[in-house]
Amino acid sequence: MSELFTDFFLLQDPNVRWVLAGTILLGLSAGALGCFAVLRERALVGDAVAHAVLPGVCLAFIFTGDKDPLALLIGSVIFGWISLVVMDFIIRNSKISADTSIGMVLSVFFGLGVVLLTYIQSSGNVNQSGLDAFLFGNAASMLPEDVMLFGFVSLMVLVVIIAMYKELKLVSFDSSYAKVIGYPLKRMEFLIATLLVVTITAGLQAVGVVLMASMLIIPAAAARYWTDSLRVMLFVAAFVGGISAISGSFVSYAAPSMPTGPWMVVSAAFIFTLSFFFAPARGETRKWIKRLNQKQKIRRENILKTLYGLNEADGKEEKVRTLQEIIKKRRMEKKTLKRGLSELEKSGMIEHYRGRPDGFVLTETGRVEARRIVRLHRLWELYLTEKLEIAGDHVHDDAESMEHVITPEIEAQLLKILENPESDPHDEKIPY
Amino acid sequence: MSESAAKVKGAPPVEVHDLTVSYQNKPVLWDVDFELPEGKLIAVVGPNGAGKSTLIKTIMGLIDPVSGHSLIYGRPLEQMRKKIAYVPQRETVDWNFPVSVFDVVLMGRYAHLSLFKRPKKHDKELAMEALEKVGMAEFADRQISQLSGGQQQRVFLARALAQDAEIYFMDEPFAGVDASTEDHILLLLKELRNHGRTVVVVHHDLQTVSGYFDWVMLLNLRLVALGPMETTFTKENLQKAYGGRLNILSQVIELSRKEDFIREPGHE
Missing domain, CATH: 1.10.60 (Diphtheria Toxin Repressor; domain 2)
Known part of the structure; x- marks a missing residue:
């Protein structure tokens, strides 16, 4: 295992180098761009577009008779665009709700893609082997020219996000305000949608249409748990995407029968789970610990109050109070009472007399x-x-x-x- | 980003001509026509569904009218964008969005920054000044989800102040804020007015209209009245605005709706 590890990370194998470079760039750009999709509540649209590019890929193959990456890119960008226009058209011009429209476009376009895929596979074209990899990705089959094109596309997406950070931020937060102060809102929306489509297309070979949306959504969702700053969120999401790419590639390198894309998604989901529970800023564990601390504090304070009440009633401040006395005055479970008492003893608020009667006395503090x-x-x-x-x-x-x-x-x-x-x-x- | 053109001499800050707006065949504004004076605090008042928000949104180009048009200082909106600031209703944005109070206020400066340009030190100073004006300077680094309703409203106001515009459109800035915020906002509005800015405010509370504003516009589907408070905010006009829908007009509209007569507005 450790040998595999060093082999992989020393990048001896040129194939590993290519695959790793391609998937990392993809992870970075999908993670960062996904933040905007998630924050604008467009995650599902991303999923629909990812599925909808399949017929475009197939048609590109049918027309060129080859898996030329540029043709595939153009085919899928066109269909990604068509799917967005159709979704938008249905939502605006009918009473059909947005989620129904998204669901319909996703399944109809994907269905069409599978039909075309079946046609290609039965056509006997020798080049077609591996085309079904677009469903779930097949990073290992990526050629250097594929990586160069798709890596370049990912890089461009990152460059645009950095250059237009300010604009993307405003449009995502408050698009009406952006429009009032004169932002070309339509062109911005067009740009964001195009970034989405090309990122999805760049991930086709590595992750595949079925799972590509998760590389957009999951790193962003995980990143949100770590920060309240958009800038930091973008970095964290890109980082999560990159790490997922590395671990997915490694799993597939160590066990060649394992697919890269699905393992990238699994890795991202694992990081999401960790973030959900343990992220210091907004994670659940922190909230849970806070609640627990509060509960314990209330319990301790109630016991102190009860002891005070007993002392006040008979005026004997030094008298040892037994468990029974305390429970009689303030009803609570014996187990919780004992736990609270031992916490109070540790913090020096009470003393425990283990004699007869066995009981507790308030200290000066x-x-x-x-x-x-x-x-x-x-x-x-x-x-x-x-x-x-x-x-x-x-x-x-x-x-x-x-x-x-x-x-x-x-x-x-x-x-x-x-x-x-x-x-x-x-x-x-x-x-x- | 649109270039800022010079005002047309003598033109009013806002003029609206024969404006008709409808949502999905349902008219919300019918043939509205007016000019607003410069340097006044103007309340837009009317019953629920009277089209108050729709009116200011249409003037700002957020909604396309079915017919009619509006001008800012005598020129089309697109040339005068920088002169307009907008304080939307609080509910229109996601307050869980990962930005700080300062970030939001700084967005007011984006109106003056061309694409790709990052905010400069000068912009940050103006944003901080605006935050100080609304009494929120100490909250600058807070994430916006930690704010109360009144504080959220102050942040939106600070964003508009940071923009330093000539005309301010505000959609119910007093809705659901505490008494001290209400006083504070009013003070700022008066300060804007005293600096010659035109402030148009959609307002809900009839009790405070005459005390807060200089001019009033009474609206109910159509323009009922517009003018200085003393002469316009009369019982008679209020009755016209609030006393049920206008009979024949609403009947005609009802008819036209059934016949699918009214065209859909062009989409944004």
């Missing part, structure tokens, strides 16, 4: 913290009854959740407008 929580609760209750005129018997539950959220700044404001009150609506003392 714990008492300060407990007072703070009870104070916020009672201040909030007072605020609701006095300033918002909510009946006193209705405010407890509202205050229950707010005490965990109120910041020191808001506390200061509350104290100011309530003029440092002595007691809450239930005549309980507000502890300072």
